[in-house]
Amino acid sequence: MPELDFWYEFASTYSYLAAMRAEALAGEAGVRLRWRPFLLGPIFFAQGWKTSPFNLYPAKGRNMWRDMERQCAIRGLPLRQPDPFPQNTLVAARLALALPDESRADFSRAVFHAEFGEGRDISGEQVLRDLLGALDLPAEPVFARAKSDDVKARLRDNTEDAQRAGVFGAPSFVAADGELFWGDDRFEQALDWARGKGTS
């Protein structure tokens, strides 16, 4: 089965859109998604941005929120802006990597839903514990693993892998041959590419 890396950042609104349709789209396409959380902060920082470009450039930010309202309405997704934006996603990203592979997608969708569907602050440990609990995932050992050097290193490695693959924003999709697609708007084309049906 062809594979596609799904690079997402929990602070990213368009990653929310992609995460919520990821399984359905990939299932239809017959492509296995690898859910790969990473941190945009270091990538933005390296190019001189200290916060989200949606905050740095107000007209771009206003359009993004209005566009999110429209896309969520079309897709029947709830939308509520979290405060602050962007959220600190370090703990959530480590937890996602601390979980076994088969639980990562469910947990990631739960984080996105809490953050952008309900406007909750997902930087806090209690919210994340509640989300794990609601999925019947054992919070204590997952938190312990999330704080291990191994998981901390995996998140750093993921972020470096993303940057090496050319990722500069989220969501991004990278096929086995290295072809990069940026944005939820290119999700379908990335899947086509992964199954060998893309243009060359």
Add this chain to the structure above:
Amino acid sequence: MPELDFWYEFASTYSYLAAMRAEALAGEAGVRLRWRPFLLGPIFFAQGWKTSPFNLYPAKGRNMWRDMERQCAIRGLPLRQPDPFPQNTLVAARLALALPDESRADFSRAVFHAEFGEGRDISGEQVLRDLLGALDLPAEPVFARAKSDDVKARLRDNTEDAQRAGVFGAPSFVAADGELFWGDDRFEQALDWARGKGTS
């Protein structure tokens, strides 16, 4: 007939994509497009950018050119990167405004085709004269009008109108009620909105 403002900048690659399908899409939707050239330079400059973000952020730039290759392949459009990029589009934009309304779309498509389909330098007067000639448009009076204070002021006013409407990139689409859509990827939704079929 509902109307939609089509804001475009001749230096913008995604404006090329939008321009080449604009008449077909708008015709199907039963929407009248107002072709409104403007300059992104002053808008970028106001937010601290002295060149295109695709030059300022190399990973973003590499992805844009690769994405353009894919989109042009899908749509059967030629693509050749002009040098330099971005091009100086001041004269082309003034000429577009100097023309009668009914010639603006044809001339604009010809400029985009020369620039991004053939990689020609469209900052030069001779290239622009040739494009006018190929459309049987009288180069001399159009150039004379393009240099008039009236047309210079119209281009400045257009750029200010765009900024006031919230435009921060190109192409953008603005409906009669002020709803803004950014990017060729939102062209269909902008047309739906203009005909009252958008989400609210």
